[in-house]
Amino acid sequence: xxxxxxxxxxxxxxxxxxxxxxxxxxxxxxxxxxxxxxxxxxxxxxxxxxxxxxxxxxxxxxxxxxxxxxxxxxxxxxxxxxxxxxxxxxxxxxxxxxxxxxxxxxxxxxxxxxxxxxxxxxxxxxxxxxxxxxxxxxxxxxxxxxxxxxxxxxxxxxxxxxxxxxxxxxxxxxxxxxxxxxxxxxxxxxxxxxxxxxxxxxxxxxxxxxxxxxxxxxxxxxxxxxxxxxxxxxxxxxxxxxxxxxxxxxxxxxx
Amino acid sequence: xxxxxxxxxxxxxxxxxxxxxxxxxxxxxxxxxxxxxxxxxxxxxxxxxxxxxxxxxxxxxxxxxxxxxxxxxxxxxxxxxxxxxxxxxxxxxxxxxxxxxxxxxxxxxxxxxxxxxxxxxxxxxxxxxxxxxxxxxxxxxxxxxxxxxxxxxxxxxxxxxxxxxxxxxxxxxxxxxxxxxxxxxxxxxxxxxxxxxxxxxxxxxxxxxxxxxxxxxxxxxxxxxxxxxxxxxxxxxxxxxxxxxxxxxxxxxxxxxxxxxxxxxxxxxxxxxxxxxxxxxxxxxxxxxxxxxxxxxxxxxxxxxxxxxxxxxxxxxxxxxxxxxxxxxxxxxxxxxxxxxxxxxxxxxxxxxxxxxxxxxxxxxxxxxxxxxxxxxxxxxxxxxxxxxxxxxxxxxxxxxxxxxxxxxxxxxxxxxxxxxxx
Numbered sequence: 001x002x003x004x005x006x007x008x009x010x011x012x013x014x015x016x017x018x019x020x021x022x023x024x025x026x027x028x029x030x031x032x033x034x035x036x037x038x039x040x041x042x043x044x045x046x047x048x049x050x051x052x053x054x055x056x057x058x059x060x061x062x063x064x065x066x067x068x069x070x071x072x073x074x075x076x077x078x079x080x081x082x083x084x085x086x087x088x089x090x091x092x093x094x095x096x097x098x099x100x101x102x103x104x105x106x107x108x109x110x111x112x113x114x115x116x117x118x119x120x121x122x123x124x125x126x127x128x129x130x131x132x133x134x135x136x137x138x139x140x141x142x143x144x145x146x147x148x149x150x151x152x153x154x155x156x157x158x159x160x161x162x163x164x165x166x167x168x169x170x171x172x173x174x175x176x177x178x179x180x181x182x183x184x185x186x187x188x189x190x191x192x193x194x195x196x197x198x199x200x201x202x203x204x205x206x207x208x209x210x211x212x213x214x215x216x217x218x219x220x221x222x223x224x225x226x227x228x229x230x231x232x233x234x235x236x237x238x239x240x241x242x243x244x245x246x247x248x249x250x251x252x253x254x255x
Numbered sequence: 256x257x258x259x260x261x262x263x264x265x266x267x268x269x270x271x272x273x274x275x276x277x278x279x280x281x282x283x284x285x286x287x288x289x290x291x292x293x294x295x296x297x298x299x300x301x302x303x304x305x306x307x308x309x310x311x312x313x314x315x316x317x318x319x320x321x322x323x324x325x326x327x328x329x330x331x332x333x334x335x336x337x338x339x340x341x342x343x344x345x346x347x348x349x350x351x352x353x354x355x356x357x358x359x360x361x362x363x364x365x366x367x368x369x370x371x372x373x374x375x376x377x378x379x380x381x382x383x384x385x386x387x388x389x390x391x392x393x394x395x396x397x398x399x400x401x402x403x404x405x406x407x408x409x410x411x412x413x414x415x416x417x418x419x420x421x422x423x424x425x426x427x428x429x430x431x432x433x434x435x436x437x438x439x440x441x442x443x444x445x446x447x448x449x450x451x452x453x454x455x456x457x458x459x460x461x462x463x464x465x466x467x468x469x470x471x472x473x474x475x476x477x478x479x480x481x482x483x484x485x486x487x488x489x490x491x492x493x494x495x496x497x498x499x500x501x502x503x504x505x506x507x508x509x510x511x512x513x514x515x516x517x518x519x520x521x522x523x524x525x526x527x528x529x530x531x532x533x534x535x536x537x538x539x540x541x542x543x544x545x546x547x548x549x550x551x552x553x554x555x556x557x558x559x560x561x562x563x564x565x566x567x568x569x570x571x572x573x574x575x576x577x578x579x580x581x582x583x584x585x586x587x588x589x590x591x592x593x594x595x596x597x598x599x600x601x602x603x604x605x606x607x608x609x610x611x612x613x614x615x616x617x618x619x620x621x622x623x624x625x626x627x628x629x630x631x632x633x634x635x636x637x638x639x640x641x642x643x644x645x646x647x648x649x650x651x652x653x654x655x656x657x658x659x660x661x662x663x664x665x666x667x668x669x670x671x672x673x674x675x676x677x678x
Contacts, residue, residue, distance in 0.1 A: 038547055209539065219638075227594050236416065
């Protein structure tokens, strides 16, 4: 989402003198309580997050409902708003499309920001490329390199795109555009039909790239005096290399 | 002068109005000399005539002399519709953020919603799918709670080094309000839950239809469906008429303009919990469902926007601490880059998952350099880490949840600079 201006950390710019002895203090904590705070759910077994099976239920003790508040939602009302397509393809709508059918739609509705080939114009997100970059110091998070599930691509395009007119196209058109961006990433052929049955079967390259919360992952220590043991403080990065101290990083002007 | 363009031009306007004001000090400090004719022993002009009466402004605004504003960073996002504005933390007093200065982050612009058209639907693995009006929500028993909200990308521009000009941009995706609304567990009592339910999806009604999966246990714990913010209706930029409040959790999950809650038995894996808001580690794997904003703090006075130039002597160091895991229990402050620390005073109220104001006195002498840092701890025993410790654990490409100890360098002339040091 955010482009980093800085790509290289600079060397020492200033040095100050300090001296002392380390005195560490360990703060108390309970690992059970902490783990509940960080992971307030039970995950299915395995070391990757999964969309294809149910996650264990939570205990839920509810109070009695208060009569007369809220009215029944009809099936038609729910259908009109229930656009969420899950990672495993649950709730994919009827319809279908191919990359061949999607090309012109893509050029019309998407290319102005994402580029003719999904390369991303200006700061708009690239939709292709970046395969194998996730371990590098320039990771590129694209549909081909990072997205976890193909149904999630459909879900996002339909829910939020075209940028200025979300949910304005037909399901067939959304399937076709989804097919086209998968085709741009060389994940399907141009005539492969994408629909509720085929989309969940696309093997996204990074489907196994997501793991559960790994925090807490830093030590809880709070040294109080002589913590640097005589090592002088050195400034590793001074923002004056880029900007004057104050408010200069941003603006309140519209453009 | 290091003040931004807006402040600079407005203080110039002030000087013009003041006419032949005598500028006693040329210290380069924003200490207004003002107009001597309005100062002792003279009677100020506002004391010699009547001012406007009551309800001259039926909805009051701040003094025209106050200039703190939200700002955005043009290079950060592709456009200003899906973007972020930052709270001017250097100008904030206490722990409550004025609603008009609350940071904004949205992905499809701010919708204009007529409250009489507002509907919220709860369905999925429930006994009774229901639709609520705003009036329905207001009829249910409510609570008011003070909680901070922080975008998990707060500080995310500085994983590799210090590059932002001041605290508005290093930490300003952070605000704190009193939120009023219905506990989500009461709404779920209205619909009932079917066996096997474990997650829910909360969905916005803006153009992005932002949607996030939330563990049911959080929904039944302290989640609020809020229609009130700081005593009035939630502001449009914060989700009018109704937003989700998830105390302690990353701001992206506090769905604004909330239209739909679907109950299910697993997460949905939406775009905002796969492509973004996942934390990429050096091994190429991304951590998913990382909800809590960990214990954090920053000194807001002095800071780059509030330098010490021309003001030697007594300085009250003051700042904000917060933790998504509960109460802040202690904040230590160092002026020597973390070699020695003193424990600051926490100002009441110290509330769970709320901003906490800390203060500690200090003396600064002209010509003295210093590296100011604050280090917060919370009731779970978590201690704010150094940037080095955080990079060791997560590398520099995870974007989100950077909560490291922040350093302000006070230079010899009192300029305050955003830096990173070797700790």
